[in-house]
Amino acid sequence: MRIIFIGLVAIILTSCKIVQNKTNFHKNVVVAHRGAWKTLGLPQNSIASLKQAIKLGYRGSEFDVRMTSDDSLVIHHDPDFNNLEIEKTTFAELRKFKLSNGEELPTLHEYLSAGLANNSGTMLVCEIKPYDGGAERADKVATKVVQTVKDLNAQKLVGYISFDYNILKKVHQLDPKATTQYLEANKTPEEVAADGLTGVDYYFTAFQKNKDWISMAKKKGITLNAWTVNNPEDMDWLLKDGFDFITTNEPELLLSKEKALKK
Template sequence: MNHILDKNKLIAHRGDNTNHPENSYAAIESALLAGAQFIEFDIQMNADKTIIVFHDEDFKRMSDKDISVFDVTNETLKSLSIHEPNQFSDKHYPTYTSSLDEILALLKSYPNVTYLIEVKLKSLKHWGLKTVMKKLLTQLKPYSHNITVISYSVAALEYIRQFSDIKIGLVFNNYIAKHKDIANKLKPDYMLCPYESFPESGYWQGTWEWMVYSINDIETAKIWLEKDGIDYIETDDITLLLNK
């Protein structure tokens, strides 16, 4: 049986994070090589005010080091391996955190892929929204045609709407009425929620398309892509779902 799913509807969550440390250069490159047409990754701002591709607020999970992302310098990152030891042991040692600029340089070779960049709430709170968003928009300006900025932060998305034509996506964990009200006002291009939270019927319709996360097996993916209202699914195992 042919299990290949429509690659135009699959989003690689933090790159190919089943086979490589999440958000790493290798994970993103692997997803690209597998043929993913949508790739999501996270950003934080470190002690040098460099935007780095990283999810957590510290390095405990990725490096087994109790170091805050807000205290780590660019120099320290050169020797701090993010090989995700609890998941991969030493298989990917050493792997290093990439700056956003390093990942954007990779993306130049794949201009037809859409990239979802999630701005993390912790960086916005620590450094201030304007500090993070102003620098982010400056870096993203040459890539605006295939970039979407996503966030749980409504303020960050409003900033994008005010100062850029980059697409935006509203992320939330629970399908509750307040998010409908926010969406009707914000008019995001995408809405992202857990697939378990998406209603069986009567979903909110608007200017946006729906993305649900995270689905990591073929049969569940097929079921959800056949559901009314679902435009895309996000997965941690992009190579499996692409049948590569």
């Protein structure tokens, strides 16, 4: 009886721990593209734009990850920074130059650390950029990104997106519970679900051309995201079709539209 009792207590404590660690994301569809930067004139992909997205309570804040020549992970969208190609430049060389608001070019570790602070429900949507250096280097990037997330115990707050299908499959292999959304609209939601990925995140016109993909994704139980949606009419269309996420440079507008629709 004593052994059974101890076992039951252990099960109860484990269950409580799972509930406590579960992230409840904000109940809206808004993913701020490269953070909430536009209204305040902040640099895209800056820690300031990330903090603004968290402050405003968006469901997600998207950012881009690239790797330097000496294998440092930095946050930047374009392949070059201050006219230096990131993949062929050392971190020390890149770090000599600052963002327009005076911030240093953030590392992934710094960016995630900032995103974990005072965050009550904004997903950190991590786009791992494709690499020209071949499959081996892309695999290395994915591995280093996932390990950084694990080192910070940020798994429940981070989601992954990429145009590189193999990168997402590698992420899924390393962390089977990870949120993974594919960006290139060359696979059906059924194919994506079959490979264990958790969602599709396509340019919004792909869903207009393939309307059955919306019902297919819902049937397969994977999430629907669309990028980058800035036009009010396109927002209305996606909101009415029940998308889980909508990625936009106009997060304030999208949130106001969603609130009006729910009234």
